[in-house]
Amino acid sequence: MNKLERVLAADLAAREASMPLARAQMSGRVWAALLAARSDASQAVPDPLWSPDEFAAWSLYSPLLGLGDGRPFLFAQVGQSLDGRVATPAGESRDVSGRDGLIHLHRCRALADAVIVGVGTALADDPRLTVRLADGDNPARIVIDPSGRLDDGATVFRDDGCRRIVVQACGRDRPAGVEIVRLPAHDGCMDAGAVAAALHDLGLRRVLIEGGGTTIGRFLDAGLVNRLHVGIAPLIIGAGRSGLTMRPPTRLAEAQRPRTRVFCLGGDVIFDCAFGTG
Ligand SMILES: NC(=O)c1ccc[n+]([C@@H]2O[C@H](COP(=O)([O-])OP(=O)(O)OC[C@H]3O[C@@H](n4cnc5c(N)ncnc54)[C@H](OP(=O)(O)O)[C@@H]3O)[C@@H](O)[C@H]2O)c1
Incomplete structure (x- = not known):
């Protein structure tokens, strides 16, 4: 310096x-x-x-x-309501974040080499995972789909010049050009550290975990998330999918307490949470 x-x-x-x-x-x-x-x-x-x-x-x-050491720098984002929901019980999720929250998400994508979603999100939302509300390049797209539930026609698999990667435990074939990372699953769960190491081996250095809450929770439980942005939009849904699903602590004293800063971003508030040295 x-x-x-x-x-x-x-x-x-x-x-x-x-x-x-x-x-x-x-x-x-x-x-x-x-x-x-x-x-x-x-x-x-x-x-x-x-x-x-x-x-x-x-x-x-x-x-x-940031750049990870031996694994990608992992950052995650959640856009949720005041009561911590990301979707209604029926699965409607598109307008939880305001426009500022959506632009924020697209900026996060533009800063990443790759973006991960769990198969729950790929099935519920059929997302494009491209950068449209900010300047910048589209990231590679990664879906974690251990047992091969996602249809070959899913938008994440569309051939638009971006890398498309699926992490799976099953032997299912995927559309031409989709890279397959095969990892073992134990009780249906693939080791999040093994997922991160495999992505590093593919040359991905900075990865956004976009959701949903189960997928982010698996990486958080494993202590692998460097940074988490929780965006809170001023609406109350009352029930439905929660923003983060994690292994519960036995006692409140064991809850994770990241170092946190707070930002107003248009109509939304972003909690910027740092874990470890992230
Ligand atoms: N507002 C937001 O910021 C935001 C962002 C993204 C998604 N969402 C919403 O979140 C909801 C979906 O979230 P979700 O929590 O139900 O699902 P999800 O996290 O998208 O997907 C979870 C599934 O992914 C697979 N998976 C992820 N990590 C795994 C691992 N380490 N090992 C094995 N399997 C793994 C499992 O598939 P199997 O079940 O096949 O085992 C798991 O059940 C949707 O309603 C979507 O709209 C909101």
Whole structure:
């Protein structure tokens, strides 16, 4: 780190310490800087001329640009209601996050090499997993489908030039061009660490776990998530799928307590949670 970078890092730490609830305002110049830093980590330096709100946007997204050591840097995001739901009991989920929350999700995709969904999400939503509400490249698409429940016609498998990867325990064939990672399952569960290691072997260094709650929970239970963004939209659903499904602690004292910062992003609030050194 040279002298200027040290001064900027100290400035960054001081500004972060003074913003318990920051309003993040993404601008073209901050997003351009984040995309540059995505390609070359040495470019990950904020500009002192940015406004406090632009600086908050940088501060929200730049930690997602980490690189894992021997496994991908894993970050996850959930867009949920005030009562922690991501879908109604009937499975309707598309408008839980407001438009700002959706743009946030697309930014997260644009910063990742690859995006993971569980087969529950692939079946419920048939998502495209592309970047449409931000500038940036589409990530590779990964589905965890241990027993081969997803139809070959699913949108995630569509051949649009992106890598498509399925992680499975079964011997099912997949559409041409879809890469298959085969891992053992015990009681239907594949070891999340083995999934992460396999993705690293495929050259993926920065991976977004988009959902759903079961899939994120498996990686959280294994202590593999570096960063988690929980976006909260101001609506109450009352019942339905919960944002995170994890192994319950025996006592409240054993609950995970990540280091957390809070950002206002338009109409949504984002809790930025850091685990370990992430
Ligand atoms: N608002 C948001 O941010 C957001 C984002 C994404 C999804 N969603 C919503 O979330 C809901 C789906 O979530 P969900 O929790 O039911 O399902 P999910 O997490 O999408 O998928 C869970 C399934 O994926 C497979 N899986 C994932 N990790 C595995 C592992 N380590 N080992 C073995 N299998 C693994 C299992 O498949 P098998 O069951 O075949 O064993 C598991 O049951 C949908 O309603 C969707 O709309 C919301």
